[in-house]
Amino acid sequence: MKAIIFTEYGPPEVLQLKEVEKPVPKDNEILIRIYATSVNYGDTLARNFKEITPGKFNMPFLLWFFAKIYFGFRKPKITILGSEFAGEIQSAGKEVRSFKQGDQVFGYLGQNMGAYAEYLCMPENGCVAIKPTNMTYEEAAVVPYGAIMALNLLGKVNIQPGQKVLVNGASGGIGGAAVQIARYFGAEVTGVCSTPGLELVKSLGADSAIDYTQEDFTQNGETYDLIFDVLGKSSFSRCKSSLSQNGRYLLASFKMKQLFQMLWTSMIGSKRVICAIAPGSKEDLISVKELIEAEKIKAVIDRRYPLEQIAEAHRYVEKGHKKGHVVITVEHKQNLINQEELK
Ligand SMILES: NC(=O)c1ccc[n+]([C@@H]2O[C@H](COP(=O)([O-])OP(=O)(O)OC[C@H]3O[C@@H](n4cnc5c(N)ncnc54)[C@H](OP(=O)(O)O)[C@@H]3O)[C@@H](O)[C@H]2O)c1
CATH class of the missing domain: 3.40.50.720 (NAD(P)-binding Rossmann-like Domain)
Structure with a gap:
């Protein structure tokens, strides 16, 4: 599958489009085909974490230290960024009860990241829920965080x-x-x-x-x-x-x-x-979905970029003045094939 990988901390150019192995869901996991993800503050921070001194970090020193251990001091341990997504379930492990193949879902990965890719596996009890009926994939991908x-x-x-x-x-x-x-x-x-x-x-x-x-x-x-x-x-x-x-x-x-x-x-x-720190839970995501469906929360898409131009999106977000959200669209070869067939 296609994914945006980074193996060195640094400027947006460290984000490289690569072919990597498609993940395989465990028994309690779902495999999600991602159609949209986002670039937000946390992505730009994690990408350039080597340069983030305790002074530049918007949290106490101890949290900076734990974040350094988690993300890696010299090189990134997590090599695929992206904390929120919307997509469709391609397959589900045999123990999964609350989702099935074809379900349209959205979710938040927090510091686990991993959404800058065509596919993603996550446990069914993770921060993932059925996508709000009144939002597109692009809109649903940018609201959770x-x-x-x-x-x-x-x-x-x-x-x-x-x-x-x-x-x-x-x-x-x-x-x-x-x-x-x-x-x-x-x-x-x-x-x-x-x-x-x-x-x-x-x-x-x-x-x-x-x-x-x-x-x-x-x-x-x-x-x-x-x-x-x-x-x-x-x-x-x-x-x-x-x-x-x-x-x-x-x-x-x-x-x-x-x-x-x-x-x-x-x-x-x-x-x-x-x-306060908000950990990001499934319960909160479900409340957010309900608020979206009650038309109390809407998505504001400032800019759209295809996955291939994610460095450009990072450059824009890093300036710190985006208006609402920046969405990344993920095109799948299969979609192109289907579109060709429809012609
Ligand atoms: N506590 C937690 O659990 C938690 C979790 C995640 C993130 N955070 C924190 O949240 C922050 C990121 O928030 P975000 O994702 O909403 O960022 P964001 O989407 O990048 O938005 C930042 C907004 O701040 C505005 N801004 C910049 N300078 C300002 C100023 N001097 N006065 C008032 N507004 C200003 C910008 O608007 P203009 O363009 O109009 O200036 C921009 O729209 C980080 O500091 C991060 O540490 C906390």
Whole structure:
């Protein structure tokens, strides 16, 4: 099968299209023919991990160290990236009960990766579910990561209808999903992004959008029950006066300093710092599927690239200003044959 392999850390050029052995499912696994995958923050980070010093890593030192052990210090141990996908089940192991051949599925692989390929095997109890009926493969492939993260992290703060929520980094993968999910919880949502993302953020349901290149949301006199900072670009000290009396400052990216602030604010004062990691579970994926089918979450495809041009996609995502998602389409020889037959 075709796959994008990388055997050295480095710039996007290290991603090479190669022929590799097609995986064979174990008894408890499904073999998925992948039609679409994505490029997100984690893919670009893992591809260039040798250059990621503890200072550049958006998490505490200990997590950086574990990630180095997991991904490899000098050379990548995981050679196929891609953390989310949509496709069709080609075959299922003999113990598999919840899926069958021909099922259309989507899923999230997290740090296991492996979706930059024509085929993928995963256990039936992994983070995989039947694809939402109202999405194409391309759309379904780009939603899981951001939506699972946003749903899980927002679940830590118990948003109530009518509360005011600000999402900083609202035009990205996690932030875009957070805007939609916070709206679903009945919050009044403000999204913060740069000028080109304003319309997108409003189209996702934000009641208002702030352009961080023009306005500092910590200085506009507004207060929020929740400030969710996806990239950790703000700080608790600057946001404190923008939080309501029992306001929560939620961080998806944090260091030891913010962990100490979390501990400190849990003991003193009414405003809290919350740092959390979302592992990505099947339950969250199924909740995401239900929200998609209820039309509460939509996919925003910024750019499309074929698998062969994945280095180009990485170059774009690495700039850090994609709007929503970047999808990678995976064409199969069989599809081409079928299309030829139809002519
Ligand atoms: N806690 C967890 O479990 C967990 C899991 C996965 C990832 N993460 C963290 O999530 C982050 C990646 O999030 P993502 O995948 O959503 O990234 P993304 O899709 O690349 O989006 C990042 C967004 O941030 C915006 N942005 C850039 N600079 C900004 C600034 N100064 N102020 C406000 N917004 C700014 C960009 O919008 P503009 O173009 O408008 O600037 C962009 O749309 C990483 O830091 C990672 O460590 C946490």
